[in-house]
Amino acid sequence: MTATTVPATSAPGTTVPEAPVLEAVDVTKHFAVRSAVGARSVVRAVEGGTLALHRGRVVALVGESGSGKTTLARLLAGFYAPTSGEIRLEGTPVRRRRGRVERGYHRDVQLIFQDPFGSLNPLHRVRHNLERPLRLHHAVRGRAELDRRVRELLERVALTPVEQYVDKFPHELSGGQRQRVVIARALAVEPKVLLGDEPISMLDVSIRLEMLNLLDRLRSEDGLALLYITHDIASARYLCDDIVVMYAGEMVEGGPKEQVIAAPQHPYTRLLVESSPDPGRGARDREALFDADADSLGEPPSLIDPPAGCRFHPRCPFAMDVCRTQAPPRTDLGGGRWARCWLHPEGRAGELDRPGTDAGTDAGPVAEHATDRTTQENQ
Amino acid sequence: MSAVRSGLLRGWKVRVGLSVIVFFVLLALLGPWLTAAVPGLDPRANDLTAIGQPPSAQHWLGTTQFGQDVLAQTIEGARGSLFVGFLSAVIGTALAILVGLPAGYFGGRTDSWLNFLSNLFIVMPVLPLILIVAGYMQGTGLWVIALIIGFFGWSGGARTIRAQAMSVSNRDFVLAMRTLGEPHHRLLFHEVLPHLTGWIAAMFLQGVIGGVMAEAGLAFLGISDSGAISWGTMIQAAQQQSAVLRGMWWWFVPPGLCIALVATAATLVNFGVDELSNPKLRTVRRSVVRRTRDRAGRASRADRADGVVGETRVGSDA
Numbered sequence: 273m274t275a276t277t278v279p280a281t282s283a284p285g286t287t288v289p290e291a292p293v294l295e296a297v298d299v300t301k302h303f304a305v306r307s308a309v310g311a312r313s314v315v316r317a318v319e320g321g322t323l324a325l326h327r328g329r330v331v332a333l334v335g336e337s338g339s340g341k342t343t344l345a346r347l348l349a350g351f352y353a354p355t356s357g358e359i360r361l362e363g364t365p366v367r368r369r370r371g372r373v374e375r376g377y378h379r380d381v382q383l384i385f386q387d388p389f390g391s392l393n394p395l396h397r398v399r400h401n402l403e404r405p406l407r408l409h410h411a412v413r414g415r416a417e418l419d420r421r422v423r424e425l426l427e428r429v430a431l432t433p434v435e436q437y438v439d440k441f442p443h444e445l446s447g448g449q450r451q452r453v454v455i456a457r458a459l460a461v462e463p464k465v466l467l468g469d470e471p472i473s474m475l476d477v478s479i480r481l482e483m484l485n486l487l488d489r490l491r492s493e494d495g496l497a498l499l500y501i502t503h504d505i506a507s508a509r510y511l512c513d514d515i516v517v518m519y520a521g522e523m524v525e526g527g528p529k530e531q532v533i534a535a536p537q538h539p540y541t542r543l544l545v546e547s548s549p550d551p552g553r554g555a556r557d558r559e560a561l562f563d564a565d566a567d568s569l570g571e572p573p574s575l576i577d578p579p580a581g582c583r584f585h586p587r588c589p590f591a592m593d594v595c596r597t598q599a600p601p602r603t604d605l606g607g608g609r610w611a612r613c614w615l616h617p618e619g620r621a622g623e624l625d626r627p628g629t630d631a632g633t634d635a636g637p638v639a640e641h642a643t644d645r646t647t648q649e650n651q
Numbered sequence: 652m653s654a655v656r657s658g659l660l661r662g663w664k665v666r667v668g669l670s671v672i673v674f675f676v677l678l679a680l681l682g683p684w685l686t687a688a689v690p691g692l693d694p695r696a697n698d699l700t701a702i703g704q705p706p707s708a709q710h711w712l713g714t715t716q717f718g719q720d721v722l723a724q725t726i727e728g729a730r731g732s733l734f735v736g737f738l739s740a741v742i743g744t745a746l747a748i749l750v751g752l753p754a755g756y757f758g759g760r761t762d763s764w765l766n767f768l769s770n771l772f773i774v775m776p777v778l779p780l781i782l783i784v785a786g787y788m789q790g791t792g793l794w795v796i797a798l799i800i801g802f803f804g805w806s807g808g809a810r811t812i813r814a815q816a817m818s819v820s821n822r823d824f825v826l827a828m829r830t831l832g833e834p835h836h837r838l839l840f841h842e843v844l845p846h847l848t849g850w851i852a853a854m855f856l857q858g859v860i861g862g863v864m865a866e867a868g869l870a871f872l873g874i875s876d877s878g879a880i881s882w883g884t885m886i887q888a889a890q891q892q893s894a895v896l897r898g899m900w901w902w903f904v905p906p907g908l909c910i911a912l913v914a915t916a917a918t919l920v921n922f923g924v925d926e927l928s929n930p931k932l933r934t935v936r937r938s939v940v941r942r943t944r945d946r947a948g949r950a951s952r953a954d955r956a957d958g959v960v961g962e963t964r965v966g967s968d969a
Contacts, residue, residue, distance in 0.1 A: 349830060375832045383830050390823035395845050405831045454827070461831060 291363060292324035293497045294348060294381060294465045299357030301343055305576075315575050317343040318521050321357070325465055325497040330487070332508035332529065333501045334544060335518035336572050341501045342386075344518070345469045348499065349383040362464075379409055382458035386470040388450035392442040398453050399438050402426070405460035425456040429486060448479035455486065465497045466490065472507065484511050505548040509533055514608070517541045520572050520583040527609030537611040537624060539588045582614065590615055590623060662926060668919030675913055679730040686723050694719060694727040694880055706901055713901035716892040724885055725905045731881030732910070735797040735866040740858030742801025744851060747808030748844075754809070755816025756839055766813065772806035785874040792876045793866075800865045801858075808854045812847060819846045852924045856917040863913055867906075882906035 299322075303315040318340040325331055333341050347354055350366065350373030359366045361380060366373055385391035392401060402422045406412040412421055423434045429452040431437045442450055451471060458466060468487065472480045488511055490496050502508050508515055509529055516526040517540065525538040536542040573579050579586055585595040595614050603616035615621050678685075686692045698710075698718040706713045712721040754765035781799050788795055819825065825842050833842070863882075869875060870883025871890065889895075889903040 351826065351830075378830050378832045383827075385823045385827060387823055391827045393824040393828070393842055404828070404833060404837075408832045457827070457831065 290326055292326050292360075293362060294325045295360040295363075296321050296323045296344065296348060296354075297358045297360060298322055299344070299347055299354040299359065301340075301347055301352055302355045313576050316521050316578060317575060318347065320522060321347070321518075322523065323348075323499075323516060325499055327464070327497050328491055328495045329514065330491055330498040330500055330512040332512035332515045333499060333518060334503060334505060334508055334515060336503060336544075338520075338572050338575070339518045340521040340575075341503075341518055342469055343521075345383065345467050345499065345501055348465075349381060349467055350377050378463075379461060380464045381467065382461050382463040382465070383467045383469060384451075384454055384458055384471045387474050388447055388454055389442075389474070391454050392450055394442050396441075397438075398426075398440050398442075398445075401453060401457045402460050405457060409461050421460070425460055428459060429453070429456045431456070447475050448483065451475060451483060452486070455490075459490070463496070465499070467499045467501075469501050470503070471500070473502070473504070480507065481510075487511060505533060505545055517544065520578055521575055522583055523612065524584065525609075525611040525613075527605070528607065531607070531609060535625065537605060537609065537616070537621065538584075538613045539590055539615075539624065540584050541611075542624060543587075582612075590620065592618065594618070662923050664919040665923030668916040668921075668923070671912055671916035672920065675729050675733060675909070675916075678726055679733045682726045682730050686726055692720055692723040692726075694723040696720075703897070703899055705899075712905055713899070715888065715902055716894070716899070721885075721901055721905055724880055725882070725909060727880045728882040728885050728906055729909065731793055731879050732863050732866055732883065733913070735793050735800065735881065736859045736862035736913070738794070738797035739800035739804065739862035739865070740855050742798060743805040743808060743858045743862075744855045746801070746805035747812050747854060748851065750805070751809035751812025752816050752839060752844065752847075755813040755818075756820045756835075756843055758817070758820075762813070765809075769806045769809040769813070772803065773810070775803070777803045781869065782872070782874065785869070793879050793881070796866055796869060796875060797862065800862050800869075804858065804861055804865070808858070811850060811854065815847050815850055816843055819843045849924055849927060853921050856921050856924075860914045860917045863910055867910055882910055 298320055299318060300316075300320060301318045303317055304312060305315055306312050321340070321344050323331065323333070323344070333344065335341050343352070346352055348359060350359070350368075353368055361377065366377060368374070399422060402425050403412075403418050406418060406421050410421075412418055422438060426432065426434045426437060431449060431452050437445070437449070437453075442453070445453065451474075455466075455471075466487075471487070472483045475483060484507060487498060487500070491498050500508065500511055512529050514527065515529045515532045517524050517532070517538065519540045525532060525536065525541045527537075532541060533545055536545055573583060573586065579596075581597045582588070582591075582595045582600050585591040588595065592614060598614075600612045600614045601617065602610055602612050604610045605616070615624060686694055696719065698714060698720070700718070701710060701714045702718045703716050704710060704714045710720050710722065712725065714720055715724070750765050750769055754762045754769075781803060784799055785796070820838075820843055825838055828838060828842050866875075866881060867883035867886060870881060870887045873887065875881070875884050875887070877884075883906075885906040886903050889899070892899075892902075894900075894902040
């Protein structure tokens, strides 16, 4: 945990030749659900998830609620066994006993939960939360040594003066302070990978930036590999090196952040980017692009019965016939960028760059279709 | 924790309930010493000069058909009844935790088996079973009675614990501590169980009431240690000697009243435990209302002294 562990290349936008620390290779997670009458069905929460986390780099996973981001994070954290595919930690597939990963796994991979109010036991003091991982993973015994390590951890997450916080109960702390305790607890393990499941979405806007800076410092000073899950493009842009976009359980686009945000190569990414508030843009631009106001843009599809072909086609202004029948292949666009969209193999990728006046011609029936679908699902 | 304790003792219900329970526990503990120290207060001595006497200066609560002092018997009975009540509650609660906690925490196949077990005990006809078991184990002492009551009385509690454990186990902090590498036993007993203390305390008190009542009921049916004295055996003896027909109310009213008192006291303490875990149930305390009103009155008086016109009323007159 010294500065020497920082890899030479951590500048954003460059590809890292180093082997990934944690990797998901084509993982799929299906959940069996049973309705009240006993009919079984399968929720396809994640399909074909492929993701690699490198030392000292931050990957953002963005997408709507229900797109499978959290499921993927929990797969990586070892809470679920993937239905198919493989999680690899430093190249070796993760072994499991009766569906649960072995304890050694969590020495390297830690998860930060979305809700700092729920992820600390209200009955335990801050001290307890930090001492347990120290005892478990580093066999730290002895009062003096424990105190020293706890103090160190709290200082690292800037909860100072330490005396003020160490004996507090969670309910005596604010949301941001709690999330710091949660991060300190994860750091106590000295993991190689930190998975942040929307770590700032429950925090006050005023302290979000502080939290992002804290995560950034952990990445650059300690060389942690970070997965940052969010639906907020702006914070992803601030913190991350790479962005992977998920839609309805599938990954649709990925690449270095600036390029993905500046020139989306998938219509869904474009929708996401356009949806994030930007004072410099006119309010009607997005409506012009998608030829519909926000309400009629539809909802993410049901994951029990996802649309055939490309899962985005019911909402896509560029949808073609092939989109409705066949899932698009992954197209590598160079420079670490890739997208899963029929526009690329069909040679229509250029249309994505133009502000969507021409898309409006065939968007009419599509938008109608999307509305149909939504009403069907609501029934 | 001290805050919890002082909060628990603040309500009048808990205070009354606890003092009644403490009174009876002291009676049970000091009973033998008391009856031995005071002459004429031997629960087993037969005073042939006073048979079936109503309360008098000699025998404060009268005597039985066998010339035994009812007061002495009631004191001695507290020992037997409370012993059975507490022991059966301990056994029942322990079994409920042992079955319910892993069922709720682990889920899956463990849950199916343990839940099957508790369902089995719920649908079992407990009373006939106890009759058979008690008949089989001849010379039943109070220990055996308590064991039987505890052993057949845990299933409902196990269901409650299971449901609560299930809900607590799925909360993020348990998952978070598991990610830290906490072993199952730590998670069970340090993360999940402390959240169930309210339920367990309530269950235990319920178990004490149930145990005392069940002992009385079993004794009434003739299943008890013939040598031991408890409130149940007193009522049974009174019934056998047709105390009701002879109008000997002093024989069965004291033990009956004691059972009712212990049950009421335990229920009152339970209310307090409930209020601790659910603040909405808390009734407004008079002292708080009075203090608020006083403060408001003082404030308005001070305002008037300062010559402030049109002051607003502070506080509530609720």
